[in-house]
Amino acid sequence: MQLFRTKSVEQTIAETGEEGRKLKRNLTWWDLSIMGVAVAVGAGIFSVGAQAAAFHAGPAVIISFLIAGIVCGAAVMCYAEFASMIPVAGSAYTFTYTTVGEIMAWIIGWDLILEMLMAGSVISKYWGVYLNDFMRLMGWGLNTNITIGGFAVDVAPIIIVAFFTVLLVFGTKIGARVDGAMTVLKIAIVFFVVIVGFFYVKASNFTPFVPPSQPADSVQSSAAVAGAMGQPLWQWATGMTPSIYGVPGILSGAALVFFAFIGFDVVATASEETKDPHRNVPLGIGVGMALIIVMYMLVAIVTTGMVSYTDLAKQDSPSLATAFELVGANWAAKIISFGIVLGLATVVMVLLLGLTRIVFAMSRDGLLPRGLSKTGKHGTPAGLQIGVGVVVALVAAFFDIGVLSDMVNIGTLSAFTLVAISIPIMRAKRPDLPRAFKMPGNPWIPILIALANFWLMLNLTVLTWIRFVVWLAVGFAIYFGYGYWHARLGKGDLTEQLSAETDKAVNG
Secondary structure, eight states: OOTTOOOOHHHHHHGGGOTTSOOOOOBOHHHHHHHHHHHHSSTHHHHHHHHHIIIIIGGGHHHHHHHHHHHHHHHHHHHHHHHHHOOOTTTHHHHHHHHTOHHHHHHHHHHHHHHHHHHHHHHHHHHHHHHHHHHHHTTOOOOOEEEETTEEEEOHHHHHHHHHHHHHHTOHHHHHHHHHHHHHHHHHHHHHHHHHHGGGOOGGGGOSSSOOOEEGGGSOSTTSOOTTTTSBHHHHHHTOOOEESHHHHHHHHHHHHGGGGTTHHHHHHTGGGBSSHHHHHHHHHHHHHHHHHHHHHHHHHHHHHHSOHHHHHTSSSOOHHHHHHHTTOTTHHHHHHHHHHHHHHHHHHHHHHHHHHHHHHHHHTTSSOGGGGOOOTTSSOHHHHHHHHHHHHHHHHHOOOGGGHHHHHHHHHHHHHHHHHHHHHHHHHOTTSOOSSOOTTTTHHHHHHHHHHHHHHHTSBHHHHHHHHHHHHHHHHHIIIIIHHHOGGGSTTHHHHHHHHHHHHHHO
């Protein structure tokens, strides 16, 4: 079996012109930047920093954000090089297919499906929770939870998923414009809250900046690390006593807040729909990443500066709103709640887009049924988009999926690791290919990036790794039962079939 067979870059680009499976290029670098901010700035900006400060790193969560931002930003530069060279839907899956080979591409594609399906469902579910919380704060007396035949159903996830599914069916540009307007508004809310929060900051709350390490069970909270299954994998493997704060707390905090930076692999999936992708994809990714790092760092400084991390640790679910409540500024809860509702809505749209494009790319290659990759008159895979929307909405509406949030992180980090490794491989394999953007420091910096991402993976819990292995086992069963035998790359007539399109892509 040829498990490591690879596609040529020319062949990959040529396939984007296949009749009936062609996406429309109409996105700009600004659309991509806003898309990245949209998916990375959701409820997490108001909560994940506070939780990491309370139960992992204390005020040193600022360092955790910096570590996660540097690792993610470096990985994003690897994506930018590939996207400028191979502007094709599929992101890390497509990049890996041209370098490491089909089996690794399948693993990454399968991981990305896990990441975006879980993230889309979780975020849709939480959108309903925060929408109801916002309506409660406003005193409207409305609720989106209903009972059907003895089953409790939240219709809010169905509504938000259906709304963005319809927009994406009619065109990625339309969805991007609506998402962009909402994203600009939520950015304004974030900066407003940060500016007000600075008036409550006290320097004493930053001391000690790195709290001394202590046993995890010393913090009595449902969010604290508890038991072997909730222990970071590397601590469990080395027999280390579960601990929080100190240097281990900073590192585990970085693994937690890394969730805040995911999304740029989703942006890369839209490169096939971007005008002048060789210029606009690297620019859009870079600008978006810079905006996100600045926003998260500011929120982390304000959250830990307003109240002591020990006070945050006494709360069951600490957030930026908690910090405002503890200093007596209860009015801020309404503004933050509205910002969360807006923030989560924009995340849902980008995840729906990303999940669809990953499945689309794998289907076009034959690893999944080819019928899924058909596009309609609007230049979008309408049938697939609707199908994805139905699955995400049903999972979000009927299942309790909060425990699966870490699966998003491990799927993203595994993809980041392989993309980083692929940079020096592709440089050696195809030095002749034009690159509008080059990752500096090849090969050592990409290798260090891969190791850093893998280290963050080791800081995820044992239970997360067990679920990840099970997901991979299901993926291998599908690949060896269907994907390998139906892949277009394995069909003898593929080269002749694509030769004319390849020449056209290269020369025209």
